[in-house]
Amino acid sequence: MKxxxxxxVCLGNIxxxxxxxxxxxxxASEAGVGQRIIVESAGTSGWHDGENMHAGTRKILTKHGISHLGFTSSKVKSSDIEHFDFIIAMDDSNLNDLERLFGKHPDKLFKLTDLIPESGYSSVPDPWYxxxxAETFRLVEAGSSALLKKLELV
Structure with missing residues (x-):
């Protein structure tokens, strides 16, 4: 079983x-496949290393009954290309930063919105700005659902 x-990956990882x-x-947990996926996140900047996620992120996750406990922000590491099957960026800038660090790996490095072309979005808007x-959550949820389908887990 795979x-x-x-x-x-986003800019600040908050x-x-x-x-x-x-x-x-x-x-993944709701679909009964949580044990088959290890999920982490990181930022390209490292500006918020060691911090908790943004209060707005915590609030929207709580509103939807999704746990956010135990999170600590961190920066992308050069070894991440070895450890992850997929590294998924939130926007073009993030993807460009990742490609500078790791090279181009289109089957492994891509944007979340690439999974949901019907959304009309080319990137996930940064709610920091x-x-x-709520808009970010809608896109993240749609992209995450599409990823589970792509991996044939649902």
Whole structure:
């Protein structure tokens, strides 16, 4: 039985990527495949290393009954390319940073919105700037569901 190691990446690792980490873990657990997925998140900047996720992220996760306990922000490491089956960026800038670090690996490195082309979004908007955590949650949830389908886990 295949197991997957997934890393979600955004700029600061306090809004979008921790939201995706928690949402995918929750959806996988609800689908009865939680033991087959290890999910983590990281930021390209390291600006918030050691911090908790943004209060807006915690609030929207709590609203949807999704646990966010035990999270600590961290920066992407050069060894991550070896440890993760998929490294999923939230926007073009994140993807470009990852490709500079790891090289191009289109089957392994891609944007979350690539999984949901019908959304009309080319990236997941950063609620740090938009303030719209609900919009980010909708896209993260849709992308996470699409990922579970891509991995043939649901």
């Amino acid at each position: 197991h997957y190691h997934i890393l979600f 809004c979008r990527s921790p939201m995706a980490e928690c949402v995918l873990r929750h959806l 938009t303030g719209d955590f």
